Amino acid sequence: MTADWQWENAVAGSVAGLATVTFSHPLDVVRTRFQVYDGRNPNLPNYKNTPHALFTIARSEGLRGLYAGFLPAVLGSSISWGLYFYFYNSAKQRYMKNQDESSARIHLASAAEAGGLVCLLTNPVWVVKTRLQLQNPQHHGRPYSGLSDAFKTILKDEGWRALYKGLSPGLFLVAHGAIQFTAYEELRKIIVDFRHKHNSLSDNSSDLLTTGDYAALGASSKLAAILATYPFQVIRSRVQQRPSTYGVPRYIDSRHAMEKTARLEGIRGFYRGITANLLKNLPAASITFIVYENVLNLLKRTRKD
Template sequence: MSPWQWENAAAGAVAGFATVVSLHPLDIVRTRFQVNDGRHVRGPSYKSTVHALTTIARSEGIRGLYAGLTPALIGSTISWGAYFLFYNKAKARYDRRNDGEVGPVLHLISAAEAGGLVCLVTNPVWLVKTRLQLQAPGYGSQKPYSGVRDAVTSILKEEGWRGLYKGLGPGLLLVSHGALQFMAYEEIKKIVSASHSKLIKKDRSSEEAALTSVDYAFAGASSKIFALFCTYPYSVVRSRLQQRPNEKGVANYAGAWQALKETFRYEGLRGLYKGLSPALLRTVPSSTITFLVYESVMKLLK
């Protein structure tokens, strides 16, 4: 592995780990809001994010707030480590081809390449995480999964290998989320760095020389909000497809297109943005933490 590539992977992995541990309960709330379509009700309903958090804590305890934490940690650590590695390798490749001129389009392409590779590898992990997060009391009559291993073996037994790749289609479409986020992140860093250079009349030979932790946090949060609003409906569709089939083995939706059509038909545009509030509460600080930790670890390793 060439210089700094292993550092990108290590920094990304540490950033992903820190993000999941700190904000996992909000991810559970987001997932439960997303799958509640008002027609295939197989779990509890919540009035708001605060009501959901307090209800889960009261009825399921702290373990309920951290259901699915193991696959979330595994998936996030692998995803971010691999993502930063593949992204920086692609960016370096385009940088060599274009004499150091890598603009928004090439940042977008680099992030899309990285996201596609990561999605193919980690979809089973995210599916297991979603299933474990939805195991609220009263959610279906099937025997709950006892853990990650039991979930994987049960899915293979009941649904086959294809079961582990449910939601892959919208998952691949969600690659655009990471691509848009990384493109925005790189461009925001450039804008902030340029503004700093003008203010302090400093040499700009090093693009990020003037950036501070606050700048990285701002760039991470802003880029995440932009990408989230653009791609959130894909996340809702994926969560609904990844639900466990009922006791007869029948899924709520036959595929991504049906899920998208029925959601819009019965719930309108608001249905495609269900769970957005806890998603914003989770993803904005999570992206801030991820990029801040990543840049800090990169500086430390270098």
């Protein structure tokens, strides 16, 4: 794969990420607030369920509340997806030169490599997004006024290390992308092979797959990844919370968060907000891969012309 093809993947990935965030952000706000709620923080409201959370936030905070942290989410998602698809396809082509490797192993290694690089580059953006999403009328202290103010305040009050809180569970979450992309690629290959055997009119895999196929593949691969890795998302959100007005963090580090969650909340604590997460991510994954595959196909056709 040439550099031009890799950048086409990056552009398609960025457009897909932007479409995904715009559609699903209110559910992302709800998920984040559920994830960090442990029943012991007076600064966090208690919601009964996802519909109640959406209604309460809309009523008490308006559209601003439902789209809290939208700018860093857009930047982070667009940059992350663009870099992810670029690094993933670049790594996949490199690994494919070794004919001894199986396709599943190639996809897994490529996704893991891409996820690790993206995590290191974008963690500060996710810290800011999480903190902006957790701001609510019950919040004490001076709130961040926006993306720029959040970055400046964090650097001033806590130092640059604070921007890398949650990096450890974030690196473990590399497995999320690895599982998702491996499942997507393998399921896609099965469908293409099946269609190819029953359709001799085209050798192009993109001609054998429909928008419905991309939607189903995106959702099913995402479901597998969520069920396997969701506890790491909860721990990352908890660690990335803003310290109290006295500068004391609720959780010292990821290990402390895991131990405290397990002791006080049990297994249920590690899956808080998963309903909102599924409602957000399954359709979002479908949209992401529909947009990605169609934009990529368009760029390929434009390049040929």
